Amino acid sequence: MHPLVVHFVVVAVPVAALVAIAAAVWPAARTKMGPLPSIIAFLGLIATWVAMSAGEALEEQRYPDGVSGPVATHTEAGDVVIIGVGCLFGAALLMYLVTLPPVVERLPLSEPVLKIVDVVARVLSVAAAVAALYLVYKAGDSGARSVWGG
Numbered sequence: 781m782h783p784l785v786v787h788f789v790v791v792a793v794p795v796a797a798l799v800a801i802a803a804a805v806w807p808a809a810r811t812k813m814g815p816l817p818s819i820i821a822f823l824g825l826i827a828t829w830v831a832m833s834a835g836e837a838l839e840e841q842r843y844p845d846g847v848s849g850p851v852a853t854h855t856e857a858g859d860v861v862i863i864g865v866g867c868l869f870g871a872a873l874l875m876y877l878v879t880l881p882p883v884v885e886r887l888p889l890s891e892p893v894l895k896i897v898d899v900v901a902r903v904l905s906v907a908a909a910v911a912a913l914y915l916v917y918k919a920g921d922s923g924a925r926s927v928w929g930g
Contacts, residue, residue, distance in 0.1 A: 874904065
């Protein structure tokens, strides 16, 4: 199951990251996309959790005495992917929520402060997207090396 699910992660997380970056830097795209970046990031987050669980089960099945070498490197890299993807989801969701009038109207914040919150949400989205891309790449590369050698 792990090899199947990781391919969904390898597609969903980069797509979520690129869509979140586009929404952060292109206001017209952000308006048209609405919650799409956070939805894709959430799907990537769920898939990441499933991939981690399946990977841990595979590890216990194939390496009952523990892992070392390339498999250990992949396990360590894979363990932190969920943090990056979780941050991407949270930042993308915040970026969407600060555009919703029902949310903004309930916040007792002045217009300049709301503008700062919006900018921070966009900056966090870009930073989390870049981090998630790197972490998925690192885990994927180390996983491929552990399977195919090199």
